[in-house]
Amino acid sequence: MFMTRRYGKSLRGMRNAMRYASSQYNRNSQIYIHESPNGYKYSFSPKENSIPIGVSKNLQSINPDNFKVNPQFVDILQDTLRKHTYNDFTFVMEAGVNASAYMAIYDLREIPKYSRIPEVENILGYVQVDVNGKMVPDSYERNELYRICNGTAGLPKLSEYLYPLIQEQCESK
Template sequence: MFQVLLRQARSTKPTQLNQQLRFLTKYSKNPQIIIHENPPNHFNFSLSSKPNALTIGSSTSNDPKPENFQINNNFKELLEKTLSTKIYNDFTFIMEASTNGDSFMPIYDFREIPEYSRRPYIENVFGYVQVDKSGKIKPETWQKNDMYQICSGKSGLPKFTEYLYETLQEECEK
């Protein structure tokens, strides 16, 4: 699905129309991610349809693999900061903590949701938080997983919980 956006340039006279075409599509493996096509053969991946939003990264393919995906380090830093400070407010993981009492619980992306009582693939785990005996996430216990892959060879780019998606999208658009 392509959308063609027309934008009138601010520098033109009202009688002139300067058209800029941007091709947008949703990433086939995850509708949270928008692909901004910059011909020829360059694709930016973002959580926003806004052209100036912070991107996740870029590739020479609209189906990126680790070997052709360039991670945007600013997005990586934003992701790590958001996880370390706001994961404690994510209802999805608050509920999951109630069944993981007295343990270190994985905080993972939703590219491949693990079956009940299974652990997610290590490359899909953002990090871990400690859960107390009563099933509550202990504050300030975030531990990053250095083996996490933003672009996985098996399942592509990350899919976030609704809370993380909305939080990251808002930050990317600032």
Template structure:
């Protein structure tokens, strides 16, 4: 078990919280809790005083160890039902990198995004996560924009996806959400690593 100390700075440079964590929590005894209000399966794996948050449950992980890229992040685990809010959550940068790789590799196959591209035709199209509704013609909050793609005559330019540095995995509106298509591609990738 690898232990490291993490200290996450806030916007003001002060630590939000510090903790020790293992990059590979195990599933001994079936101690993972499943989240109920998220539209896809969401698991909370106890790990000391925090819980590792993942889209993978005990039956999804070969070898019964959750690898680092499968952990969305960590939430303070001092309550029975973890509260995913920015001040209570620490994002896993390794997961975030995998998330954007999956979006970049699969965005051109997402039917909803293809329809938006066909309608907009040219320019750059914001790729929003789906945790909040944005009215047609409006721009989402920067924390809800995964990235952008360049459009040419109603089609996405291959390889043009650019990650938005202001996107937040957890915002005051909760955990990010992908389309069903992109979510399934992400879970597939997390299971194969």
């Protein structure tokens, strides 16, 4: 199940390999799983000491009942979205067809069909779009109903623009 780093064949090396075992989440290649004394840490970084998305004691199947969300990660995610959503090409393009509206900023674990609004639990927040189809700076509002872990699609998947920004923030804290 785990892709383990290779160390020498010594007993010490085998213990270190077990201590640092990690893998990628099978439902989302952006997410790494790190073993910890409290269960399994799920993170957007391959680095074991990065800020985790959350923790679960269950490796096989995570859901909202067995996944404990890390509030520090949520703050990092929302702060990054508040500052950088306006430069994300995914949403810049979508704003063009949402003139004079509040547009949903969503994660990509379940991409909505064209011109459909995503499920509310997948909407990270909203931005105002002006009459010209441009996102209004500093208009990002967090969606309090967003779920980091949902029962159907698991953990969030981020755009190609936001993913490295979040990863960097989680590694630098």
